[in-house]
Amino acid sequence: NAGVIQTPRHKVTGKGQEATLWCEPISGHSAVFWYRQTIVQGLEFLTYFRNQAPIDDSGMPKERFSAQMPNQSHSTLKIQSTQPQDSAVYLCASRDWGDYEQYFGPGTRLTVL
Amino acid sequence: AQSVTQPDARVTVSEGASLQLRCKYSSSGTPYLFWYVQYPRQGLQLLLKYYSGDPVVQGVNGFEAEFSKSNSSFHLRKASVHWSDSAVYFCVLRMDSGTYQRFGTGTKLQVVP
Numbered sequence: 001n002a003g004v005i006q007t008p009r010h011k012v013t014g015k016g017q018e019a020t021l022w023c024e025p026i027s028g029h030s031a032v033f034w035y036r037q038t039i040v041q042g043l044e045f046l047t048y049f050r051n052q053a054p055i056d057d058s059g060m061p062k063e064r065f066s067a068q069m070p071n072q073s074h075s076t077l078k079i080q081s082t083q084p085q086d087s088a089v090y091l092c093a094s095r096d097w098g099d100y101e102q103y104f105g106p107g108t109r110l111t112v113l
Numbered sequence: 114a115q116s117v118t119q120p121d122a123r124v125t126v127s128e129g130a131s132l133q134l135r136c137k138y139s140s141s142g143t144p145y146l147f148w149y150v151q152y153p154r155q156g157l158q159l160l161l162k163y164y165s166g167d168p169v170v171q172g173v174n175g176f177e178a179e180f181s182k183s184n185s186s187f188h189l190r191k192a193s194v195h196w197s198d199s200a201v202y203f204c205v206l207r208m209d210s211g212t213y214q215r216f217g218t219g220t221k222l223q224v225v226p
Contacts, residue, residue: 035216042216042219045214056213059213100145100164101147101159104156104158105156106154106155106156
């Protein structure tokens with residue numbers, strides 16, 4: 001069990017560029033969650049999927065952010081036209097639907113210059 | 114509204130001393146409570162969890178936490194800290210009717226010689 005895998009670990013983009021973050025959940029886990037961590041805001045929920053279907057995206061910024069889960073083995077978080085305020089660590093977590101514990105990946109540190 | 118509060122942003126203790134990190138929660142239903150630890154440049158790791166039953170729960174590395182419904186608290190304790198315990202600790206709340214987890218702002222623990 002390799003745990004939740006997130007790639008890349010670090011990404012640097014210029015203002016206005018697009019950033020795509022990848023998450024590979026633990027095999028067999030049916031729920032995938034995305035969080036954003038900043039010093040100012042702390043850890044914020046963004047969105048989650050169950051059995052690949054989007055269930056709750058109430059934490060996602062209304063513009064420029066989108067998430068997908070095209071198959072059970074990976075999810076992506078895409079940020080269009082990145083802005084400096086998007087700089088953060090983006091964490092992905094997965095869990096078995098029958099469990100309450102989420103397993104977190106190491107995160108992707110996004111820096112927007 | 115459901116929320117979790119960690120009143121201490123930073124705590125410094127001497128190696129070998131006892132530790133208590135405070136957590137207060139607000140919920141309208143049955144809370145499920147967790148403590149996670151985040152070491153520098155790493156993802157979140159679960160220390161312990163409380164669902165029901167014995168209010169004192171044991172976790173990894175000698176950590177324990179006590180749930181108090183009357184005080185709406187879930188404080189984390191350790192009898193004797195080690196320098197390797199230096200990290201950020203998050204108290205997390207999940208409602209039985211909810212799906213994602215709400216994170217406290219975190220407490221940065223520094224263990225000094």
